[in-house]
Amino acid sequence: MIEVSRGGKTFGSTPVLIDVDLHVEPGAIAVVLGRSGSGKTTLLRAIAGFERLDTGRIVLAGTVVDDDERHLDARHRRVGYVPQDGALFPHLPVEANIAFGLRPGRQRRARVAQLLELTGLDDLGRRYPHELSGGQRQRVALARALAPEPAVILLDEPFSSLDAELRAELRADVAQLLRDAGTTAVVVTHDRDEAMAIADTVTVLANGRMVAAGTPRELYENPPDPIAARFLGVANLLPAHRLNGSMRSVLGPCGDGARTPIRGVHLLRPEQLSICTDRQPDAVPGTVESVVFGGATSTVTVGLDTAPEQTVTVVAPETGVAHLLPGSRIWVRATAPGVLLPSR
Ligand SMILES: Nc1ncnc2c1ncn2[C@@H]1O[C@H](COP(=O)(O)OP(=O)(O)OP(=O)(O)O)[C@@H](O)[C@H]1O
Numbered sequence: 641m642i643e644v645s646r647g648g649k650t651f652g653s654t655p656v657l658i659d660v661d662l663h664v665e666p667g668a669i670a671v672v673l674g675r676s677g678s679g680k681t682t683l684l685r686a687i688a689g690f691e692r693l694d695t696g697r698i699v700l701a702g703t704v705v706d707d708d709e710r711h712l713d714a715r716h717r718r719v720g721y722v723p724q725d726g727a728l729f730p731h732l733p734v735e736a737n738i739a740f741g742l743r744p745g746r747q748r749r750a751r752v753a754q755l756l757e758l759t760g761l762d763d764l765g766r767r768y769p770h771e772l773s774g775g776q777r778q779r780v781a782l783a784r785a786l787a788p789e790p791a792v793i794l795l796d797e798p799f800s801s802l803d804a805e806l807r808a809e810l811r812a813d814v815a816q817l818l819r820d821a822g823t824t825a826v827v828v829t830h831d832r833d834e835a836m837a838i839a840d841t842v843t844v845l846a847n848g849r850m851v852a853a854g855t856p857r858e859l860y861e862n863p864p865d866p867i868a869a870r871f872l873g874v875a876n877l878l879p880a881h882r883l884n885g886s887m888r889s890v891l892g893p894c895g896d897g898a899r900t901p902i903r904g905v906h907l908l909r910p911e912q913l914s915i916c917t918d919r920q921p922d923a924v925p926g927t928v929e930s931v932v933f934g935g936a937t938s939t940v941t942v943g944l945d946t947a948p949e950q951t952v953t954v955v956a957p958e959t960g961v962a963h964l965l966p967g968s969r970i971w972v973r974a975t976a977p978g979v980l981l982p983s984r
Contacts, residue, residue, distance in 0.1 A: 641666040641701055641824040642687060642792060648695035649682055656682050658848045660696070662826070664841070669818055669825045671835040673871060674845035680828040681724070683845070684794045687826065688721045689714030701791055720785030720793040720823075724800065726777050728769040734780050735765040741788045755783040758817060775806045782814060786821060793818065795827045799834065811838055832872055836860070844871045860909070862979055869907050869981060876913065876952045880904040880980055887980050890924050890946045891972070895980035908978035910955035915940060915964070916971045923971035926952075928964050940964060942972055 642664040649657040656679045664670040672680050685691040687698060689705065689712060698706040700719070705712040714721075728737050735752050742748040756762050759779040769777055778798055785793055798814065799807045815838040818825045829835055835842050836856045844852040844859070852859055852868035860872045869875040878889035881903070887895040889906035891913070916923055926942040929951055938961050940954045952972060964970065 641668075642670070642826065643699040644683070644687065644696065645699075646696040647683065647686060647693050647698065649679075649686065649691065649693055656848050657686070657693070660845070660848070660850050661853075662687075662843055662850075663853075664824055664826060666824055667819070667822050668840040669815060669827060669838055671839035671842045672826060672828045672845055673830070673832060673835045673842055675830055678845040679848040680830075680845055681796055684721070684796055684826060684828050687792070688719050688794055689717050690721075718788075718791045720788070720790035722781045722785045722793070722795045722798055724796045726781035728777060728780055728784070730769050733766050733768055734761060734772070737769070737780055738783045738787050740784060751787055755787055758786075758820075759783045760813070774801050775810050778802070778810060782817070786817075786823065789821075791824060793823050793825045795825065797829055798827065800829075800831075807834070808837070814838070836872075842872075844868055846871075863907070863981065865981055866905050866907070866983070874910050874953050874955075876908045876910065877981070878906040878908070878947070878950065878952070879983070880906040890944060891952075891974040892922055892977070894978055903983045905981045905983045906978055907981050908952070908974055908976070910939065910953045912974060912976040912978055913952060913954040914973050914975050915942070915954055915956055915961060916973060919971055920973055923973040925969065925971050928966055928968040928970060930966055931961060931964050933958070938962075942970065944972065 644660060644662040647657050647660040660683060672683060674680050682691060686693050692711050693706050700717060704710055705717055738752050738755050739748055742751060756765050759782060761779055799811050811834055839856050842856050842859055843850055852864050863869040863872060866877050878891060880887045880889045880894055886893050887904055891908060894906040924944050924946055926944040929941040929943050932939040936958060937955050938958050940956060940961055941951050942954060943951050
């Protein structure tokens with residue numbers, strides 16, 4: 641449904657998008673994840689038709705909308721765009737905001753009613769934007785973008801202004817809404833939890849370049865390199881070396897040495913490590929540096945004796961680590977093999 645190939649864009653002398661590829665299947669939710677300034681909004685605006693790429697091509701539903709020769713106007717792309725702040729019309733009530741892109745008539749009223757219901761705003765149609773909460777305003781912005789039944793919807797940091805609880809609630813609702821409507825969506829965010837929660841596929845942008853793409857699980861469990869590994873979650877990255885034909889780090893084996901380069905990095909996620917208070921086979925001694933209480937689990941940072949320059953992060957059930965303090969002597973053990981990544 642959306643195909644961006646080798647997309648490039650420069651503002652002044654600053655390249656903002658460099659050879660970016662994005663492929664989104666019909667009905668899928670694709671998340672573009674990246675830090676502030678990585679080029680996410682520019683990519684979204686190029687797909688919407690508000691920016692023209694300098695190089696590369698964009699195809700929407702089989703039609704070339706942007707390349708060296710063509711640039712289809714935003715109005716003719718059948719794309720709904722929800723900017724970061726929602727951009728509601730302050731002088732229009734909710735109903736009129738939602739109806740904005742629709743032709744007048746009975747069908748318009750029916751469509752507005754349908755969207756109010758779909759977005760859980762049934763009772764708020766006559767309110768003005770300033771009489772709504774942030775979450776309600778985001779729902780209206782989404783309803784307005786969905787109203788003309790666009791083939792594609794683009795959402796720029798849709799939940800960034802909301803508190804943590806509302807954020808989690810609204811993103812689940814929005815993901816469900818998009819799936820029910822069968823709309824293809826691209827959601828831009830800098831929040832990896834958000835990306836993991838709603839994405840069918842994640843594309844990671846860093847400094848205008850695409851550094852990884854895949855399903856959230858693929859990228860979390862098997863990222864292409866250490867940079868991508870850090871983007872998708874906390875990553876323990878330990879130097880790995882070849883020993884007796886296999887690759888290993890201080891925390892255990894991580895790959896077949898015959899088929900890999902001499903140097904590599906062993907990726908272990910925090911939940912793939914456990915803490916024991918007495919010596920166990922394969923466990924490595926260390927000293928607790930910090931314990932951060934997180935409710936059901938706690939996050940423990942440990943300096944390993946064998947690699948003093950390196951700390952590892954362990955997420956453990958709170959009951960198992962409640963007694964630990966900075967300075968406690970413990971052992972760390974890998975409970976899963978993790979993966980071997982190329983070192984950079
Ligand atoms: N119209 C413009 N003219 C000049 N520079 C621009 C323009 N639009 C964006 N930029 C620059 O391009 C870079 C990427 O901006 P962009 O808004 O795409 O990033 P982003 O990843 O969406 O960031 P954020 O998460 O902060 O919104 C930034 O350095 C920004 O200053």
